[in-house]
Amino acid sequence: MHIPDGILPASIIVAGYATTGGVTWYSLRQIKRDKNPQENIPKASLLTAAFFVASWIHIPVPPVSVHLILNGLLGTILGYYALPAILIGLFFQAVMFQHGGLSTLGVNATMFGIPAIVAYHLFQLRHKVGKNNRVWTGVFAFLAGAGGLGVSVVIFFFLIVTNIPANIDAAVERNVIYGLVLAHIPLMFIEGAFTAAVALFLMRVKPELLKP
Amino acid sequence: MNSQWKIIFPFVVISVFGASTRAIAHGVRMQARETQAIEVNAEYDNGDPMVNAQVTVYAPNDPATPWLEGTTDNNGNFVFTPDASQSGNWSVQVRQAGHGSIVNVPIEGNQAQAGGDSATPESSTSRVMNTGAANFTPLQIILMGAAGVWGFIGTALFFMRGNKTNSELRRSESQR
Numbered sequence: 542m543h544i545p546d547g548i549l550p551a552s553i554i555v556a557g558y559a560t561t562g563g564v565t566w567y568s569l570r571q572i573k574r575d576k577n578p579q580e581n582i583p584k585a586s587l588l589t590a591a592f593f594v595a596s597w598i599h600i601p602v603p604p605v606s607v608h609l610i611l612n613g614l615l616g617t618i619l620g621y622y623a624l625p626a627i628l629i630g631l632f633f634q635a636v637m638f639q640h641g642g643l644s645t646l647g648v649n650a651t652m653f654g655i656p657a658i659v660a661y662h663l664f665q666l667r668h669k670v671g672k673n674n675r676v677w678t679g680v681f682a683f684l685a686g687a688g689g690l691g692v693s694v695v696i697f698f699f700l701i702v703t704n705i706p707a708n709i710d711a712a713v714e715r716n717v718i719y720g721l722v723l724a725h726i727p728l729m730f731i732e733g734a735f736t737a738a739v740a741l742f743l744m745r746v747k748p749e750l751l752k753p
Numbered sequence: 754m755n756s757q758w759k760i761i762f763p764f765v766v767i768s769v770f771g772a773s774t775r776a777i778a779h780g781v782r783m784q785a786r787e788t789q790a791i792e793v794n795a796e797y798d799n800g801d802p803m804v805n806a807q808v809t810v811y812a813p814n815d816p817a818t819p820w821l822e823g824t825t826d827n828n829g830n831f832v833f834t835p836d837a838s839q840s841g842n843w844s845v846q847v848r849q850a851g852h853g854s855i856v857n858v859p860i861e862g863n864q865a866q867a868g869g870d871s872a873t874p875e876s877s878t879s880r881v882m883n884t885g886a887a888n889f890t891p892l893q894i895i896l897m898g899a900a901g902v903w904g905f906i907g908t909a910l911f912f913m914r915g916n917k918t919n920s921e922l923r924r925s926e927s928q929r
Contacts, residue, residue: 544851544852545853548848579912583910583912583913584909586908587905589905590902593902597898606801638894638897700851708819709807714807717849720850
């Protein structure tokens with residue numbers, strides 16, 4: 542789902558970098574408010590590695606195949622640390638494997654980063670329910686994992702559908718985009734379940750990791 | 754046969770056979786000419802071919818207007834013959850569902866020259882231009898990925914060590 546170079550017009554590319562710049566600044570400001578930001582760096586670094594390799598894991602959803610994104614998981618576990626983690630992960634994916642692109646780094650970071658922060662806030666809603674037990678943690682982790690990816694897919698859909706170049710067959714392109722978007726619905730369930738499993742595991746073995 | 758038909762019949766025969774001479778002509782003229790074609794193969798990075806992806810070809814003298822449009826076949830292939838009179842970079846863009854890439858094929862006169870993002874000469878007449886991770890072998894990709902992952906793990910270990918040292922310092926200070 543990473544948008545490569547040469548697909549989007551220059552105005553969207555610039556807007557993507559501007560949005561990423563703003564959100565990264567806000568995230569770093571939130572991170573700075575932590576008592577000891579260094580404490581969370583090992584966790585952020587390990588999940589950046591997971592995000593970096595996740596795009597290699599392809600899941601066939603006939604007739605297409607999709608790959609793991611894990612931005613919902615990063616948001617759920619890392620909170621605001623997810624944004625720099627995703628930005629770094631995307632940079633390495635683009636430079637090493639040409640997955641995504643350097644010109645679209647801003648757009649991709651916005652597309653995956655903002656939904657990660659949405660996922661974090663979704664996961665924090667479990668405290669509002671007032672029952673910080675395993676069931677609610679699992680339910681909200683699932684919603685965060687699936688929701689984070691879902692918001693990314695919606696952003697991807699609008700970016701691509703509204704920027705189909707005039708010289709190609711728009712109807713054909715739109716149909717393929719619909720197919721790709723629909724193929725991400727099963728992936729949302731997979732990533733939601735994976736996020737819930739990770740959150741419940743951490744709750745059992747090291748619950749302090751779930752308190753960013 | 755009355756006299757009227759005796760006059761008309763030869764005309765009917767002549768007109769029928771005369772007309773059919775053109776319609777079922779057995780003479781075929783063929784011409785074979787050697788020309789330079791460019792074959793583009795597009796696949797996703799997991800190896801799946803980009804089936805029915807939309808292809809746009811831009812000529813060197815007008816990179817803004819599509820020179821040719823088409824779609825890839827079931828194997829992700831698309832073949833076209835560039836206008837040999839236009840030398841320079843022929844750009845071929847393949848796009849499907851927001852994914853795609855552009856490859857530049859330099860044509861100089863009647864001969865393809867090495868160039869583009871990278872070029873691997875296969876023989877004197879056929880050259881291959883790749884984009885994306887196709888430049889690397891699977892082993893190289895795995896090594897690069899492993900190096901990247903180790904970088905992240907190393908960062909994590911480094912900061913974990915820092916935390917431990919800090920907490921040990923704090924503990925020793927509190928013991929005093």
